[in-house]
Amino acid sequence: MQSKLIRRGAAAAALTVGLVGAGTTGSAHAAQPQTGRATTVTEAAASDDGLARRTAKVRSIGTKCGKKPMALASGPGGMTLSIEETRTRGTVLSKKIDLAKGGISAGVGWDVTRSRSIAIRGTWDVPKKYKRGYLRAYTKYAGKKFNVQRLTMHTENDWVTIQKNKKAWKPIGVCFKKVGKR
Numbered sequence: 001m002q003s004k005l006i007r008r009g010a011a012a013a014a015l016t017v018g019l020v021g022a023g024t025t026g027s028a029h030a031a032q033p034q035t036g037r038a039t040t041v042t043e044a045a046a047s048d049d050g051l052a053r054r055t056a057k058v059r060s061i062g063t064k065c066g067k068k069p070m071a072l073a074s075g076p077g078g079m080t081l082s083i084e085e086t087r088t089r090g091t092v093l094s095k096k097i098d099l100a101k102g103g104i105s106a107g108v109g110w111d112v113t114r115s116r117s118i119a120i121r122g123t124w125d126v127p128k129k130y131k132r133g134y135l136r137a138y139t140k141y142a143g144k145k146f147n148v149q150r151l152t153m154h155t156e157n158d159w160v161t162i163q164k165n166k167k168a169w170k171p172i173g174v175c176f177k178k179v180g181k182r
Helices: 101-108
Strands: 013-019 024-031 039-046 052-076 080-089 116-125 132-151 159-181
Touching (some): 052 116, 052 159, 080 132, 101 132, 101 159, 116 132, 116 159
Antiparallel strands (some): 013 024, 024 116, 024 159, 052 132, 080 116
């Protein structure tokens, strides 16, 4: 059986993301076009049971900030806090996806096995009214949601959904959180 790659919309292109006011940049490579249409991609290799699997109904689910800080600066009120570092982050996947990473990569439009470097640059002038200030940097992710389908043995082109609403989150930049303690 041959695999087919179906993409709708404009060709995938490199994208540079700039975060306003934070002086931070990250990059997202080969993002799938944002057309609002779901896509279906068939994985090239068969699974352990010998049946082909594919992603289906791949759709964008927006962005979110990670939960664990990747950089932190703190200091007293009246001080300027600054963070300038580079960290490496990888794709975050839903648990127990019954599809090889190559099939997931083909479906979401980026290599889920590859890590990405995120440049963290941000400053904050802590107001004097605060006894202490904290500047925290979190990874910003862009997400895709998809279903996993398996080819049935009954007919040649009959696909059945075996998993729904699985997610893949790609690191694209930085979110900052400023906290002042009185």
